[in-house]
Amino acid sequence: MMRKILTWQADRSRLTATGGAAVLLTLLWLGGCRSVPPPPVPAPEPVPAVHRGLIVLASDNSPAITGVARELALRLSAGDVESHTLSADDSRNVALLRRVQSSDRTRVVAIGLPAAKLARRLDGKQVVFCQVFNHENAHLVTPWMKGVAAVPPAGESLRAWKSIQPGLTRIGLVTGPNLKGLVAEARAAARAQGVELHSVEVRTDKELLYTVKRFGAKVQGLWLVPDNRVLSRNVLRDVVGHALKEGKSVLAFHRDLLAIGAMLSAESDAGDIADTVLQRIGQAGAGAVLPGAEMTPLNRAEIRVNALVVSQLGLSLPAAFRDKTHAH
């Protein structure tokens, strides 16, 4: 079956070098000024000094990890970055940890959970981690270790959803425990879009399915966030299938879910992550403490749409999505 998926790049701002501009844009974003049209992409600027002597720890060679590492490399000169990939052998990882610890480079970027966990054991280094979902469970945030969100900005995702389904007023969000930050961001985004958010915390995939099936008419759509603790493939299939059967739209966290009935997906962009990481690294001072928020949100959301589901739900696809239609 051909599924038409539209991609909409929410390239609201392309933060590159100047930390002031990044801070300003971050504040604007937090203030809900998302209606501001994106500025023109500035010309590449020289690598700031703070980014020199950076160590990048990659958890593995998966695309999600290497993609961010590659974007970081694009933005830095070759001599500024020392990249390492974790091994399946813990002893090697320990040796790697020692080498990083003994290195005179003080700033570390950890991509993925294993790298973040390893980096948390570093002493006297300033660490920014990314591509980690549910960082709360791993207690990764410390005074010297901060993170960049793994999920795209909730506001961008919800804005795209609302633009496709203007009548959307009630949505349900089912998460695992301890995702207060994410829930708060989602609630704020919903409020900004005039949407009522029903948030339920569950502990298992079984509970998630049970909860979704009992939402009933309380919600018009489901927002699936990537919480591995309460998600399983079967439950995802059941949830998406159930929602579609009940005429509910689903905002998914991955494009693969479009194929089983989700209406749209919102994913993070590796370049956006790299920009945000470099921005966060740029905030590092001379001391051991990494100042700033525990988690820095992303700026862009890569939206994909299943036009067939849109049609089945009786919606019409906005022109902004239509001209980017492609077969999937």
Place this chain on the structure above:
Amino acid sequence: MLIDRLKRLVATVARLPAPAGHGRARRSLVSRLLGLLVLGAGVVYLVVNAGLWWTSTRLIETSLERQAARWVAELDELGTPLFASRRSRHLTVIDDRIKHFPEIAYVRYYDAGGRKALGHYGPERDLDIPPPTDEQLARLRQMADAEEGEGETRRLTVPLRLEDNYLRVLAPIRIRSIAQDGMLNFSLKSTPAETVRVIGFLDFGIAAHHYRQEFVQNLINGGVAMALLFGFVLWIGRRLITRALNPLTELQEPLARLARGDTEVTVKSEGDAEIAAISDALNATINAIRRRDETLRDMAERDALTGLVNRASFTRELEQEIARCAAGASSAVFFVDLDQFKYVNDTLGHAAGDRLLVQVAQLLTSRMRDRDVVSRFGGDEFVILARDVDRAQAAEIAGSLNGLMRDMHVIEGEQVVNVYCSIGITVVDSGRYNVEDVLAQADMACYEAKTRGRNRYHAYEFSAEDRKKIVTDLAWAQQIKTALRGDGFRLVYQPIVRLQPGGEEYHEALLRLRTRDGDWLTPGAFLPVAQRFGLLAEIDRWVLANAIRALGEARRTGRALVFTVNLSGESFEDPGLPALVESHLRAHGVPGTALILEITEQTAVRHLERAGQLIGSLNALGCRLALDDFGKGFSSFSHLKHLPVNFIKIDGSFIEHLHRNPVDQAMVQSIIQVARALGKTTIAEFVQNEETLGLLRRSGVDFVQGYYLGEPGDLPPPHAEVA
């Protein structure tokens, strides 16, 4: 082939006992086919029911398995809140749900350890059911850990026997989660593997009796429906079979009639092609039987030459007429004997004699009425029964017959011959005399007419002398009959000697009748009376039976014997003679070649056509024929060419004076030469001296017989060859 089979069928039917309650009643074909139909239908019914039972059981089991899978999924989901918190709670939603399914007896949820029940539901929730065993729990955990596959069941079905049969279904309640870093490279495919954890167990029981009752009820309903259907099919089948076999059933009545001898029956040719073919064949068979019966009846009741009724048939008619006359009627019997018949025979030949007999028969028939009976008793004797005539009318009829005969001229070539007749009349006007008396009276009256000059009639008048003669003849007839029933006859054997050395012994079997004084009479003394009373054929049968028996006994001692036996002219009219000879030969183990049957030349020539058939039938048995008394009377060598006889016995009149009569010598020489030319063996009888024997030897005769060579007597020991 079909005709033969049908004949056998008719014969079988004929052997069947009479239908009206004799013997064991036979089942009809329709009943048998219907029985087979019912039996077949019953077997099919049982097989179908068994198949229905088996199929239904499998379907129910399959359905139950699928239903169990759905229940597992649904109950698993319904019980989710029980595992969402540590607080014990009762979920009414489960009760509400399963109350629509009476087959679910109970539902229980156990914790991850499988021991603590988190909830009890269902109408029989308080059943005393133990928790899953450790082994069952281990298997369930193993099932939970396995990856899902096509058609894979993640449950354990266990028969549970309590008060009634329950089917217990156990299933693990599990949760799954994606690996902690699995969201980065999320995929709906099976890798990377998910974490599976069993958080509890589902235990529910299906009341099998519920299904059983439903199943049995459905089976009964289905069985009744099928029984009705089969009943309907049987009813249709019965009608179809009955209709199809109706033409066959209708054959019963005509076949039964046919078995009773009624050949006037006709079978309807209808129904299917096979049955119509049978009907047609039956009709053809019946027609053939009818024609054969008519032929046999004619042969048995009519004279082959003239077509008039024969003695036996006339006797029956006369017997009935005597009974009628005893009631007051009056009829007459005419005994007609031709006066010049022997002259015609001798001068013009037997063929002319036969033509004369036919002409006389036509004349007599034309004179008499249809209700009268004209018969030929043999030779030139005709007997007529004229019904409802008195003495005067009888005399008038006899006179007219004499007149007609006088007016009749027999033209043979250039010769014109007048034939007259003598007629004896007797009037039957009471039941005082029996058939034999009446015939004897008419015979004597005829004899009297001949005595008085021939060409006249004479009415029987009772006289003591006539009565005495009748009594004498009747006594002879009675003695012959007694002899036939007992031991009044005996056979004596006269040797027939082969003039060339070697070969078998030949003897002629000759009949003797014992008198009351113990003497033995030769046939010349009693055969005329036997012929008059129609006993010759019966005497022939006696002679044949005893001669063949004696032949069998002698041959069993090792003697290579051959007997010659004389046959009368009446045996030519006995169609059962060949079968009789065959049965005696077979009974005594005698080959047909050991029997030579002698027929007189006159008899053979008179019954030329019949003689050919008879000789052919006897030859087929291996028997040989001898032409006796050849040369006596008006013989013709040409007859020898047409009669398939093996031996010629030269009449004794040529042999008796052979030694002194050159004419006889020439005649004998001629006969022998002709016989040789025809390949026939010659026998000279009446050899009484050595001189005659020498002449015969020189003439080249093959066998000789006579008192000079051996008198008739008991079977002698093996004799020496004649030198």
